[in-house]
Amino acid sequence: MNKVRVIIAILLSILLLNGCAQRKVIDDINIGTGIGIDKGGNQLLGSVMIPVFKADKSMENFIFTAEGSIMRDVIAQMQQKASQPILNGSLDIALFEDAVAKDGIVQVLDVFLRDPSVGARVHLAVVDGKAQEVFEGNYGDRGNAQYLKELIEHNMKGGNLPVANLHRFLFDFYQEGKDPYLPYIKKESNELVTIIGVALFKNEKVVDILHENNLFYFKLLVDRFTTGQIKVKEDHGEATVKSITSDTKLKLTKRNPYEITFNIHIQGILSEHQGIRLEKGEVKEVEKALEKQINKTCMQLLEEFQKQEVDPVGLGHFVKTKTRNFNFDKWHNDYQNVTFKVSTNVRILEVGVVE
Amino acid sequence: MQQTIPESLKISPFMAAFVIVSMQIGIGVLGYQRLISEDAGYDAWISVIMAGLTVNVLVWLMYKICETVNGDVMAANIYAFGKIIGNSINTLFIFYFIMTCLTVLSGLIEVIRTWMFLGMKPAFFASVYLILGIYIVNGGFRTVVGIALFGLVVPAYLLLSFVAPLRFGDLTNLLPILDHTPVQLVKSAYNMTLTYLGYSVLLFIYPFIKEPKKSKKWVHLGLFSTMAFFTALAVITFAYFPIALLQKSIWATLEMWKIVKLPFIERFEYLGLANWALVILPNVAISLWVASRIVKRVYHINQRKAVFVIAAIVLIVVIMLDSRERINTFHDFQAKAGFVLAYLYTPFLYIVLLIKKKVKAK
Numbered sequence: 001m002n003k004v005r006v007i008i009a010i011l012l013s014i015l016l017l018n019g020c021a022q023r024k025v026i027d028d029i030n031i032g033t034g035i036g037i038d039k040g041g042n043q044l045l046g047s048v049m050i051p052v053f054k055a056d057k058s059m060e061n062f063i064f065t066a067e068g069s070i071m072r073d074v075i076a077q078m079q080q081k082a083s084q085p086i087l088n089g090s091l092d093i094a095l096f097e098d099a100v101a102k103d104g105i106v107q108v109l110d111v112f113l114r115d116p117s118v119g120a121r122v123h124l125a126v127v128d129g130k131a132q133e134v135f136e137g138n139y140g141d142r143g144n145a146q147y148l149k150e151l152i153e154h155n156m157k158g159g160n161l162p163v164a165n166l167h168r169f170l171f172d173f174y175q176e177g178k179d180p181y182l183p184y185i186k187k188e189s190n191e192l193v194t195i196i197g198v199a200l201f202k203n204e205k206v207v208d209i210l211h212e213n214n215l216f217y218f219k220l221l222v223d224r225f226t227t228g229q230i231k232v233k234e235d236h237g238e239a240t241v242k243s244i245t246s247d248t249k250l251k252l253t254k255r256n257p258y259e260i261t262f263n264i265h266i267q268g269i270l271s272e273h274q275g276i277r278l279e280k281g282e283v284k285e286v287e288k289a290l291e292k293q294i295n296k297t298c299m300q301l302l303e304e305f306q307k308q309e310v311d312p313v314g315l316g317h318f319v320k321t322k323t324r325n326f327n328f329d330k331w332h333n334d335y336q337n338v339t340f341k342v343s344t345n346v347r348i349l350e351v352g353v354v355e
Numbered sequence: 356m357q358q359t360i361p362e363s364l365k366i367s368p369f370m371a372a373f374v375i376v377s378m379q380i381g382i383g384v385l386g387y388q389r390l391i392s393e394d395a396g397y398d399a400w401i402s403v404i405m406a407g408l409t410v411n412v413l414v415w416l417m418y419k420i421c422e423t424v425n426g427d428v429m430a431a432n433i434y435a436f437g438k439i440i441g442n443s444i445n446t447l448f449i450f451y452f453i454m455t456c457l458t459v460l461s462g463l464i465e466v467i468r469t470w471m472f473l474g475m476k477p478a479f480f481a482s483v484y485l486i487l488g489i490y491i492v493n494g495g496f497r498t499v500v501g502i503a504l505f506g507l508v509v510p511a512y513l514l515l516s517f518v519a520p521l522r523f524g525d526l527t528n529l530l531p532i533l534d535h536t537p538v539q540l541v542k543s544a545y546n547m548t549l550t551y552l553g554y555s556v557l558l559f560i561y562p563f564i565k566e567p568k569k570s571k572k573w574v575h576l577g578l579f580s581t582m583a584f585f586t587a588l589a590v591i592t593f594a595y596f597p598i599a600l601l602q603k604s605i606w607a608t609l610e611m612w613k614i615v616k617l618p619f620i621e622r623f624e625y626l627g628l629a630n631w632a633l634v635i636l637p638n639v640a641i642s643l644w645v646a647s648r649i650v651k652r653v654y655h656i657n658q659r660k661a662v663f664v665i666a667a668i669v670l671i672v673v674i675m676l677d678s679r680e681r682i683n684t685f686h687d688f689q690a691k692a693g694f695v696l697a698y699l700y701t702p703f704l705y706i707v708l709l710i711k712k713k714v715k716a717k
Contacts, residue, residue, distance in 0.1 A: 011486065090621055113603075116470045119622055120523075120613035167523055167614055175528075175597035321530035 030064075030086040033145030036131025037108055038097040043067045044108070046074035047132040048086055051143045059143045063135050071111040089117040092149040094124050094166075095131035095185075104204040106173065112166060120167040123152045126199040126206060128186040137190045148193065152183055155195055160215035160228035162198070173204060176328055177316020181222070184209055202310045210301075217297045220248055220264055221313050229271065234289040236282065237274030241290055241348065244268055250315075252322045257337040260315060264294060264342065269350040278355050283348050291344040298342045306336060360562050366500050368570030372577030374560055375414075377503040377637040378553035379581045382462030385631070387550040387585070388592040388607040395543035396598060397528055398535045400589045402544035407582030409544075409698075410551050411575055416701050417554075418571060421561040423708050428558035429652050435707045445653045449665075451696060452646035454689045455553075456669050459638040460484060461676045462686065463631065466606060470628055481673045484632075484639065485666040491640040492647060492662045496563055499637075499644045506637035510630045514584075516623060517591050520611040524594030548698070549690035550585065553638070554578065555697055559645045643669075 034049035047065045054060060064086065066077035078086055094112070096105050112118045125148075127134055139147035155161040164182050172180035184197040198218060200208045210218055216228045226246035232239050243266050251261040270278075270286065305311060309332075316335065320326040366374075391399040417428075424431045428448075433441035463484075464477045491502050557574065564570045592607050595614075604610050615623035643662055650661035676682050 116609075116624070117622075118613075119616075120610070121616060170600055171523075171525075171595075171597055174600035176599070178597075317527070321527045324531050324534050 024085075024087065028084055030082055030084050031090050032086050032088045033090060033143070034093045034095070034135055034148065035088070035091060036095040036097075036127075036135055037071075037100050037105075038130050038132055039099040039103070040067055043069055044071065044074055044100070045132070046071065046078065047135055048075075048078055048088075049135045049145060050086065051145065059141070061135065061138070061144050063132065065132060071108050075111075087117070088115070089119075091118055091122050092145045093152070094122055095127050095134055095148075096124070096182075097131050098126055098128055098184075098199070098206065101126045101182075101199060101201075101206040106204040109166070109170065113170065118166075120165070122166040123149055123183075124164065124166055124169055125152065125183045125185050128184060128196065134185070134187045134193060137187055137193065139191055139193060148185075151185075151193060151195070155183075158227050160212075160219055160226075161195060162215075162219040162223040172312075172314070173201075175314065175317055177311065177318070177320055177331065178314035179203070179311045181210075181312045200305075200308070200310050200312055202308070207310055208308050214297065214301060216243075217294060217301055218312075220246060220266075220294065221262070221298060221301065224248075226266070230290065230293075232286055232290045232293060234282075234285055236279075238272075239270060239274065239286050240272040241266075241268045241286065241346070242271040244349070250318050252319060253341070254339075257339065258319060258334060259339045259341065260318070261341040261343065262298065264298070264344040266290075266294075266344065266346045267349055268346065270348050270352060273351075278351060283351060287346045287348055290346045294344040294346070295342045298344075299340060302340045302342075306338065309335070311335065362565070364496060365563050365565040366497060366560075368564055368566055369573050370500050370504065371557070371560065371564050371567075371570040372573040373504045373507055374500055374637075374641060375554050375557060375574055376577040376581050377507045377634075378556050378641055379551055379578075380507070380584075380634060381459045381553065381638045382466070382635065383550035383552075384585075384588070385462075385466060385608045386604075386606045387547065388589055388596075389601055389604060390546045390549075391543045391589065392593070392598060392601055393543070394546070395535045395539045397593045398533055398540060399543045399547070400529070400586050400593065401533070402540050403547050403586045403589050404582060405540065405544040406547035406551055407578070407585065409548065410554060410582070411578050413697055413701055414554055414557060414574060414578060416705050417557050418561075418567070420701070420705050420708060421558065421567070423705075423712065427560075427562050428704070429649060431558075431704060431708060435704060435711050442653050445649055448696075449646050449649045449653075451692055452642045452649070453665060453668060454685075454692065456488075456639055456642040456646070456665075457672050457676070458686055458689045459635050459642075460669065461673050461682050463635045464673065465679070465682055466609070466628060466631070470606075470609065471625060477677065478670070478674050481670050484636075485643075485670055487636070488639045488643045489662050489666050491636075492644045493659055496560075496644065499640050502640050503637040506633050506635075510634050513627055513630060516612060516615050516627065517588065519615040520591055520595040523614055524591065526590075526594045528593050528597065529590065545694075547585075548694060551581070552690065552693040552697065555693070555701075556641055556645055559648060 030050045032048045033051055036047040038045040045065065045067050047063050050062045050064065052060045052062050064078040064081055066074050068074035068077055112122065135144060137144065156163050161183055169180045169182060172178045180201045182199050183195055184199045185193055186196045188194050195212065197212045198210045198215060199206045200210055216230045219226045219228055226243050229240055229242050232241060245267050247265045249263040251263065253259045253261045270283065315338065316328065316331050319331065391402055395402050420431050421427060424434050429445045432444045435441065436444065460481055464480055468475055491498055561567055588608065592611065595611055596604065596607065601607060609624050609628065612624035612627045617623060620626055643665060646665050647658045647662040650656050651658040676685055
C-alpha cells in the first residue's frame with residue numbers, strides 16, 4: 001500500500017512540474033499587433049504598436065520604437081523599454097517605409113519566417129511616408145491594427161486590391177519566374193489611411209508603383225477572382241460595372257518568340273448608369289466598351305511590366321509549366337521579346353432593380 | 356516451436372490495419388516533403404506512389420515469411436539460422452525498436468520545443484509520456500491496439516485542416532509532370548521509403564491476429580490509404596510552397612497550418628501540434644510493446660519488467676538527444692537501419708526460409 005502511495009506521489013509531482021512550462025497570461029504581456037520598419041540613416045527604425053485597453057472600454061495605441069541594424073536587435077531594444085514582454089503571436093500588419101522597401105525587405109522578413117509564433121496571414125504593406133506616422137494616427141474605434149487590417153482585407157475581398165499577405169509575398173518571392181507585389185498605402189489625415197496603389201517588386205526591391213486606377217486590371221491579370229468595380233465610358237455617358245466573378249486563362253500560343261494569350265471572362269452587374277433610361281441593346285454596348293477598355297489597358301500594363309523587367313503575373317513560371325527542362329537564364333532575355341494578346345469576354349447578368 | 360497465443364488475447368483481422376497505419380504515421384509526416392523534393396523536385400509525388408507500392412510488396416513478403424513458420428519473425432529467424440544466430444538477430448530487433456521509440460519521442464519533443472514551449476524540459480515530458488506508454492503496454496496487446504485505433508481516429512479531423520492551404524496554393528507548381536530523370540525519381544522514392552517505415556511490426560504481431568489470412572486485405576487497404584494520404588499531402592504542400600521556400604522549411608506540414616484561421620483559435624498549429632502528441636502515442640506504445648515482447652521471447656524475462664528497463668533506456672537517450680544536429684543524425688541512422696531491415700533483410704530471410712524448407716523436406 002505504501003509503495004503505491006509513493007508511486008502516486010512521484011507521478012503527481014512529475015505532472016505538476018510539467019505544468020511549469022512558461023505561461024503567458026494575457027494581462028501580463030504586450031500584444032504587438034502592428035510592426036513598422038522605417039529607415040533612419042543607415043539603420044532600421046522599428047516601431048511596434050500595442051493596443052491599450054482602458055477601463056471605460058475604449059482603446060488607445062501605444063508605440064514602442066527602437067533603432068538597430070537588424071530586426072532582432074531592434075526588437076530586443078524595444079523589450080528593454082517595455083515593462084511587460086512584447087509578443088508577436090497576434091501580429092496583424094507589418095508596414096514598410098517606401099525607402100526601406102526600395103532597399104529590399106527580405107532580410108527583415110526572415111524574422112517572421114523563422115519565428116513560429118507569427119502567422120502566415122499577416123498583412124504586409126508599403127507606406128508612402130513613414131510607417132511610424134501611420135501608427136501614430138487614431139483610426140476607427142477598434143484600434144489601429146484592426147482598422148488597417150480590415151481596410152486591406154475588405155479591399156481584397158470585395159475591391160480592386162489583389163490578395164497579398166505574408167504567405168503570398170514569400171510565395172511569389174521564392175517562386176522562380178514571378179515577382180511579388182504589396183498594397184501601397186498613405187496616411188491621409190490623422191483619422192484616415194487610403195490605399196493608393198500597388199508596389200511592384202523586382203526580387204525583393206520595390207521598383208515601381210502602380211496607380212490605384214489600374215488596380216482592377218492588375219487584379220484581373222494576377223489574381224484568381226476579381227470582385228472589383230470598374231468605370232466604363234460609352235456613348236450615353238459613364239457606367240460602372242461590378243464584377244462578380246472573373247476567370248483569367250493564359251495560353252501559350254506561340255514559341256520562338258513566345259506569344260501569350262490572355263483569355264479573360266468576367267461576369268458582372270451594371271451598378272450605375274448615366275442616362276435617363278437604359279435603352280435596349282445598351283447593355284451590349286457597355287459590354288463591348290468594357291471589353292475594349294480591358295484589352296487596351298491590360299496590354300499596356302503587360303508591356304509596361306516588360307519594360308521594367310518585372311513579372312508580377314508570373315509569366316516565367318507559366319512558361320516553365322509548359323516547357324520541359326526550362327532554362328530561367330534564357331528566359332530573362334526571352335521575356336523582352338514576348339508578345340501578348342488579350343481577349344476579353346464580359347457578360348452583364350443583371351442591371352439592378354430599375355431599367 | 357511456437358507458443359500459442361490464447362484466443363482471448365488475439366485481435367480481429369480488421370484491427371491489424373490500424374496497428375500498421377498508426378505506426379506508419381509518426382513524426383516523419385511533419386516534414387517529409389522537403390526530403391523528397393530534394394532530388395525529384397515537384398515530381399516527387401510520383402515517387403511517393405512508387406515507394407508506397409514497394410511497401411505493399413514487402414508486406415506481402417512479410418506475410419509469406421510468417422505463413423511459412425506459422426509464427427512471428429523471431430520463430431522464423433530461429434528456424435532459418437538456428438538458435439544462437441537467430442536469437443542474436445532477434446536481439447538486434449530489440450535495439451531497432453528502442454530506436455524507433457526514441458525517434459518519434461525525440462522528434463515530438465523537438466517540435467514542441469521549437470513551436471510551443473522553448474523552456475520545456477525534455478526529461479519531464481519524456482518521463483510522463485513513457486509512463487503512459489508503460490501503462491498501455493501493461494494493459495496487454497489488446498490495449499495497445501486500442502490506443503492505435505484511438506490515435507488514428509481522434510486526430511483524423513486534422514485532415515480537414517489541409518483544405519485551407521489549397522486556397523492559397525497554386526497547383527500549376529506541379530507542372531510540367533515528369534520533368535525529372537528516372538534516377539532522380541528513384542532517389543526521392545528512396546527518401547520516401549523512410550517515411551513509410553513502421554509496417555515491419557507486422558512481423559511481430561502476426562501470431563496475435565485472428566485468422567491472419569483475412570487480415571491481408573485490410574492491411575493492404577491500410578497501406579493504400581497511407582499512400583493516398585502521403586500523396587495528397589505532398590501535392591498540397593507542393594502547391595502551397597514554391598520549391599525554394601520548401602527547401603527552407605523543416606516542418607512543412609506544420610507551416611501550412613499557419614494559414615488556417617478559425618474564429619475561436621488564432622493559430623491553428625498549436626491545436627494541431629497538441630493533437631500530434633496523440634498521433635505519436637501509438638508509435639511509442641507499439642514500439643515499447645514489440646521491444647519488450649522480443650526480450651520476453653528471447654531472454655524469458657517478464658514483459659512488465661522488460662518494458663520498465665526499455666523505457667528507462669529510452670528516457671536516458673532522449674535526454675542526450677538535445678540539439679537539432681544530434682536528433683537529425685539519430686533519425687538518419689534509424690531510418691537507414693529501418694530501410695536495411697525492410698528492403699534487404701526481409702527478402703533475404705524469405706529466400707533462406709525457402710531453401711531451408713526444401714532441404715528439410717528432402
